[in-house]
Amino acid sequence: MPPSVRFAISVLVGVIIGIGSARYMSSESSGIFANSYGKWQNWPVAGDTSSNPYTLARFLTETKLPEHFSEVLTFYRRDDDQDDRLSEDCNYLLSMPVPTARRWSVALETLSAQTPQLVTQDDVISVGGVVEIQLSNTPQPGNWLQIPDAGNPKVILRLYDGETITAQGRNGQLGLPSITRLACS
C-alpha cells in the first residue's frame, strides 16, 4: 500500500476514534464523569470553573448552560430498582421522604415527548412524610406521572438550594427515591 494511502487511512481512523471517544466520554450515557448515588447519577461539578472539560462539554454541546451545583442538584436515572430499563409497558412506584430542599421537582422525560411530565412540591400529596408517585402509561390514583408511549424514559429529580442538600448528603440523609416495578402489561 502506498504511504500516502496509509497516511490518509491513519488520519481518518485517528480522527474518527478521537472525536468518537470525546463525544462518548462527554455524553450522559457514558456516565464516566458523573457521580453515582445508588441508582441515581448527577454531574457534581457542573457549572464550576474548575469542572473538567468533559463535564462542560456534556452541557455546551447541547448549547445548555450548566447550572451551578450550589443552586440546583439534578439527579437522573433510567432504571428501576431491579436494574431493568424503565418501560412504558410497566407501572412503577417512586417513593421518597419529603425532600427538605426549599423547592424540588420530579420529571419524566422521554425522547418522544416535547415537554417532560412534571410534579413539584406544590403538586403532590404526601402521607406520613413520604411522597409516592406512580409512573405509568395510564392514569393512576394519587400522584401520577405519565410515561408516554415510546422513548426511553428518564426520571429527573431536581433539588433546589444545592448547598444545603449537599451538606445533608454528607451526613447520609440525601433520601433519593426508590423506583419499584409494580406490574407490566
Added chain:
Amino acid sequence: MNSSRTFWGIFTLLVAVAAHLSYILFVPSSQLKAKMSEIAEANGINTLAIGTPGSPAHSLAEYPSELVYAVCPFDLTSGPLRIRATVPEQYWSLEVYNARGGTIYTLNDQQAPRRQFSLYLSEDDPEPQAIVNAANSLGSSANSITVLTGTQTGVVEIRSAAASPLEAARSMEALGSTSCEVVKN
C-alpha cells in the same frame, strides 16, 4: 514490515489523541459562542433576551416546563455592565458565565439584597471611581453588587420558577422589568 505497522499504529494513535483533545477543548466553547452570537444578532449584545418559545434564547432552556429563562450576552469592552434586576417572591437565580461556560458568580432570590437591585459586571482592575460614579448616578449605590469577571465576554442567565401558570406570570413580570445595559465610562 512490523516496524512499519508499529509506526502507522503510533501515528494513528497520536492523531486520535490530537483529535480528541481538539474536540473536547474547543468544540463545546465554540458552540456556545455561536449560540451567543445568534442570540446577540436577534436581540443585541448587552441586552436581556427572554427565552420565549421559538426565540434563539429559548434553545438554552434545559427545563422550560419548570423555569423561565432570560439571557444577556455581554461584552465589557466599552464599560461595566449593569443589570437592574427585579426578583419575584419565588425561586429565582442569576448566574454569570465566562465565554467558556464556566460559572463566575451566582445569586438567588434568598441571597439578593432586595427585591430590586443593581448588579455591575466589570473586568478585572476596574477604575473604582467609574463604578462608584455609575452607581451614584443611578442612586443605587447602597443597593448594588459589583462582580469582577476577569473576562471581557460571557453571558448572564436568569432563571425563574414557572412550574405553574401563576409562577410563570410572576416570573415574566419580574423579567419584564429587568434590564441589562452597558454603563458608559
